[in-house]
Amino acid sequence: MDSSPPLLFFAVLAGMVLFGAAKPPHIIFIVADDLGWNDVGWHNDQMFTPNLDKMARAGVILNSSYVQPVCTPSRNCFMTGYYPFHTGLQHEVIHPSHPGYLPANFTTLPQKLKQLGYTTHIVGKWHLGFCDWKYTPTYRGFDSFMGYYNGAEDYFTHIRDNGYDFRFNTSVHHPPEGEYSANVISARAVEILDSVDPVRDQLYLYLPFQSVHAPLEVPERYENIYANISTKSRRQYCGMVSALDEAVGNITSALRDRGFMDNALIVFTTDNGGPTFTAANNLPLRGAKTTLWEGGTRGAAFVYSDNLLQNDGYTNNEMIHAVDWFPTLLTLAGGKPDAGMDGVNQWPTVSSGAPSARSEFVYNIDDISKNAAIRVGQYKLIEGSPGNHNGWTPLPPLEASDMFNVSFPEHQLFDLQADPTEHHDIASDNPDVVSKLLGRLSFHKATMVPANFPPADPASDPKNFGGNWSPGWC
Structure with missing residues (x-):
């Protein structure tokens, strides 16, 4: 009697192996705001960032990862895979009362991922335009949005200038009074993890933190970590970095506890160099946020995964640019980037240390x-x-x-x-x-489009929208 397993068994087993090998990973993309090169523990041992350090050192530290000099242009790169001078967002940032926006004809990364079956969520800072609803996150590919449209708001009250700026999807939202922004973001991230099946679903979780952008605000217990620093602004800023680290630690613990880390990639990057004119530090690099120097454009970054990286635990010096994350993550998810995109797929570089897929890039x-x-x-x-x-x-x-x-x-x-x-x-x-x-x-x-940097529009005044920064004025 033939005791070998039936052919059907092998067919099912092969299907399981193929499915397992092809199953796209969960992608968690974390963006720190205004984090300096010298403001992380793996560059500066005076910084207390144990959660970030552990992932950076166990994963791949990206030593030549470039971003834009300021925030809106970098977020444009992450979201589209195109340089800002191809979308009109190359000059400064979108100010609250200015009707600037990421043009609607650009397909965003979450829109592409949704076509591949991903569930997509954003928690934190948008800063890619909000004067019309069609420019806001839930109209640009995200299943949910909790956060704010602008930048530089109060960490506790969520007020910027003369208006309130915090949303849950399209509704004005008020987190628990007095709750620090980093904790609000991490709590919402964990809430999302509880709503997603780590085995059945594929998750894209975009976490553009408010931390550590001005204003310099942080609960005292984090500031006290740096009691040896005599300069208050620097002490506060460093405390903000440690609060960010703790929030990321809470999220990564939740990812592990709920089974996401069996098939997940975590990307961590700043959006620009540190503003030394507030309290950040970019040593030994020259310059600061807003400049074309390395201190404004070379960002602290790493990738981490339990099992997706073929080579880890080292520092990668290959050239990577912010526009590359779109095609890299889309390819990893099983998609195909559009031809002509500025970004290139860097997964072989990031995952195994292969030479960079690019030999040049444009700072701006x-x-x-x-x-x-x-x-x-x-x-x-x-x-x-x-x-x-x-x-x-x-x-x-x-x-x-x-x-x-x-x-x-x-x-x-x-x-x-x-x-x-x-x-x-x-x-x-x-x-x-x-x-x-x-x-x-x-x-x-020769390929540049003119900067879309319109003047302020009084129609944006929060007084017209119940005291809130709100779409509906362009």
Whole structure:
């Protein structure tokens, strides 16, 4: 008698293996706001960020992960896979009373993921336009939204300027009075995890935290962690980083307790360099948020997974840009990015340490500020003024000039391999390299769309909407 298993058994087993191998992972994309290069424990042992440090060191620290100089443009990159100068969001940020927005003709990452069967949620900061409902999160691919439309609001009262700014989906929402923003966000994230089946469903959870953007506000117990720092603003800022770390720890514990980590990828990144002019620090990098220097554009970042990374526990120095997350995550989810997108799939680089899929990227092209920067290989070319914060800001209580009044040549060239801290402009000694990079920059400039930076519209006044920042005025 033949005792071998029936063929049907093998067919079912093969199907199970194929299904298991092909099952897309849960994706948790965490964005810190205004986090400096030197404001995380894996770069600075004076920072208390145990939860982030543990994942960074066990996962892959991304040492050459680039973002935009300010917030709205970076979020544009994450959401579309296109450079801001291709969407009109290359200049500054969307201010509350200005009718700026991410154009509706761009398909967002959550919209693509929903087509693949993902459930999609956002908790935190949007900052991609809200003057019309069609520009708000639940009209751009998210099943739910809890958070705020603008930036720089109060962490406890959720007031920005003269209006209240906090929503649950499309309704004005009031979290428990006095609850700190980082805790509100983490509690909602856990609530979402309780509503999703980790085996049956695929989750995309986008967590753009308010932390650690100004205003500098944090419960005293976090500030007290840094009692040895004499400068209050720096003490507060560091406390805000530790509060963010604790919130992320609560979320990752919930992910593990509920079984999500069996098949999940966590991405952590800042949206821009740290604002040294408030209390952040980017040492040893030069410059700050708002500038084209490395301190404004090279972001603290890592990826972590229990089982999806082929190579982990190391620092990856390959070139990655914010626009790459869209095609990378979409490909990982089983989708196919559109042809012509600025971003490239970096999963082989992120997961196994393969060489980067790109050899160049554009820092920005700003037709209003009349400046730009590009990197090709080891070289970086800056055209025009890099910005207003041009120095290497030491940790408080020391002070250093931000070199506000320094005049710069029209073009500066840096070899970031030999000089990652941008001390030595080598443009005059390398005219051939300058010429090559100018040619590449000209190529990209030819594809730029004008910046959409409209003036303030009085119709936006919260008084017209019951005291709330609200859509419906453009």
